Amino acid sequence: MFECFRDGAGEVLQRRDYLDDFGRVYGSDIRLLAKIERGQTFKEQGSPSWDAFASGDWAGALRLIEAERDSVAAYFQDAARRGLAFRRLRIVEFPVTPYLQWEMNSFRLRSELGEEIRVLDARAIADLESDGPLPEVVVLGSSVMYSVIYDEELKGAGARRFVDPGQIGTTIAEFEHLYRKGEEFSEFFKREIAPLDPPTVH
Numbered sequence: 172m173f174e175c176f177r178d179g180a181g182e183v184l185q186r187r188d189y190l191d192d193f194g195r196v197y198g199s200d201i202r203l204l205a206k207i208e209r210g211q212t213f214k215e216q217g218s219p220s221w222d223a224f225a226s227g228d229w230a231g232a233l234r235l236i237e238a239e240r241d242s243v244a245a246y247f248q249d250a251a252r253r254g255l256a257f258r259r260l261r262i263v264e265f266p267v268t269p270y271l272q273w274e275m276n277s278f279r280l281r282s283e284l285g286e287e288i289r290v291l292d293a294r295a296i297a298d299l300e301s302d303g304p305l306p307e308v309v310v311l312g313s314s315v316m317y318s319v320i321y322d323e324e325l326k327g328a329g330a331r332r333f334v335d336p337g338q339i340g341t342t343i344a345e346f347e348h349l350y351r352k353g354e355e356f357s358e359f360f361k362r363e364i365a366p367l368d369p370p371t372v373h
Contacts, residue, residue, distance in 0.1 A: 172299050172345050175338045176306040176318045181331030189317065189330040193309070201312030204250075205346050206259045209293075209305045212270035214326045224273040229369035236277050240284070247285030258287045260350050262296065262305065267363065269370030275360060282356045289353025296349070310346065313339055 175181075184192060197204070215221035220235035250257055261278070263271060282288050299305060307319040309330070316339050317330035333339065 173306055173308065173342065175333065175335075175342070176308065176331070177302060179331075181318060181333045183320075183329065184317075184332050185329045186327060189319075189332070192315070192332065193311070193317070196311045196315050199312075199314065201314060202254055202256065203310065203312055203343070204255060204257045205308075205310040205343065205350075207262070207305060207308040207346060207349070208259065209262045209307055210321070210325070211264050211268045212325060213321065214324060216326055220277065221273065224269075224370075225372060227372050232273060233276060236280055240280060243280055244284045247281075251285060256287065257285070258346075258350060259289075260346065260353050261288065261290050262293050263290055263359075263363075264293045267367070269372055272364060272367055272370045275364045278356060279360055279364075282360075288356035289350055290356060290359040291349060291353040295352060308342065308346070310339065310343055313343075315339070316342055 214225075220232045220239075223229075223235055224232035247257070259278075261274075267275070278286070278288055293300075296305065307321075308316060309319060310316040313336060314334070316333045318333070319327060320329045320331065322328040
């Protein structure tokens with residue numbers, strides 16, 4: 172599964188080129204934005220809420236997430252007008268990392284406002300990861316997909332870009348197979364995230 176991402180193929184784009192390319196394709200006539208996220212901790216560049224979380228200000232991080240409600244609502248309202256579905260599959264290991272606890276609170280807002288998010292226990296895909304963890308994948312319609320690249324500090328550094336229609340079609344089918352296995356986000360959040368104490372950031 173996702174074999175095309177494991178051999179170093181694809182055109183390597185640096186972060187700025189990746190963001191520019193993503194924006195160009197996102198603005199075109201696509202109907203699906205699909206993401207698989209596998210890593211359990213990252214550094215989110217340009218996120219005031221993440222900055223607050225990373226500094227140990229959990230209450231401030233949650234307030235800043237909520238402060239984004241209007242802009243996030245506008246984003247998904249625009250997507251709905253365009254007929255664009257935004258599906259995310261989040262792979263989770265237990266116990267959840269402090270980063271993942273923060274991210275899930277961010278996803279709670281996005282889920283409320285229109286993003287279709289499901290969560291899958293990493294143990295359910297152990298048989299798919301004998302050669303390493305699943306890649307971080309972003310698919311934009313049938314036009315392009317990316318395997319996101321992170322640097323040594325776990326910051327987004329760019330992506331490998333794929334445009335072969337056969338590879339994209341196969342990846343979408345593999346994504347949908349795993350997505351159907353996932354748990355609906357709100358149920359996962361209520362059971363696993365809402366009861367947690369504020370995370371300790373080292």
